[in-house]
Amino acid sequence: MEEEKCPKCGASLADVTETPTGRKLRRCSKGVWNTETHKTEGCDYVKWLEVEPQTLDEKCPKCGKPLVLQVTRFGKKMKKCSAGGWDKEAKQATGCDYIEWINGTTEKLDEKCPKCGEPLVLYTTAAGKKMKKCSTSGWDREAKQATGCDYILWLKTEFKSAPANGEEFLPPEDIF
Ligand SMILES: [Zn+2]
Ligand SMILES: [Zn+2]
Ligand SMILES: [Zn+2]
Numbered sequence: 001m002e003e004e005k006c007p008k009c010g011a012s013l014a015d016v017t018e019t020p021t022g023r024k025l026r027r028c029s030k031g032v033w034n035t036e037t038h039k040t041e042g043c044d045y046v047k048w049l050e051v052e053p054q055t056l057d058e059k060c061p062k063c064g065k066p067l068v069l070q071v072t073r074f075g076k077k078m079k080k081c082s083a084g085g086w087d088k089e090a091k092q093a094t095g096c097d098y099i100e101w102i103n104g105t106t107e108k109l110d111e112k113c114p115k116c117g118e119p120l121v122l123y124t125t126a127a128g129k130k131m132k133k134c135s136t137s138g139w140d141r142e143a144k145q146a147t148g149c150d151y152i153l154w155l156k157t158e159f160k161s162a163p164a165n166g167e168e169f170l171p172p173e174d175i176f
Contacts, residue, residue: 006030008045016049020128022071024049055082062098069102077102077126102126108135115151130155 004013006028013026027033030043053068060067060081067079081096104125111120113134120132132155136148 004047006043006045009043011043013045013047023051053080053082060096060098063096065096067098067100113149113151116149118149120151 004026005011006013009028009030011028011030014029014031016024016026018024026047026049027040028043028045031045032041034041051071053070056067056069056079058067058079059065060083063081063083065081065083068082069077069079071077079100079102081098083096084098085094086092087094104123107122107124109120109122109132111132112118113120113136116134116136119135121135122130123133124130132153134149134151137150137152138147139145140147
């Protein structure tokens, strides 16, 4: 581990911690996340580490270059073209602009909805949260409202008691 100093207080940085959504960060060793008050005590410096995009065995449908898998700070996943980039100064995309957001997956379950008796499906969000919902449920994009049966049961996520690290309270950063 390279010896790095906190730019705020000069203390050394703590070891890399990984958030439940796969982002990596290093806090200042003088800062402690208080899980009860949901505040950082001491120095609040946080350094986000770049998550290496993963090259996929898929080609961009627009230009034919390989696609890469990226995870945003909020745990959303997307496939984007490796020929695409982001010009921080001009605040605009450069190169190929192909992006495909990865949404959750749906699996059929061998269970019946307690409300209407239709089969349930298991829905896993891109961030890994799971819920059971009724297979008759849907979303009317035009009316912007849910359709069908509204039965939903969120399941406890199986993260091995990942400690609350206050990721959601950290200062925002560019999503790219
Ligand atoms: Zn510090
Ligand atoms: Zn492309
Ligand atoms: Zn139902």
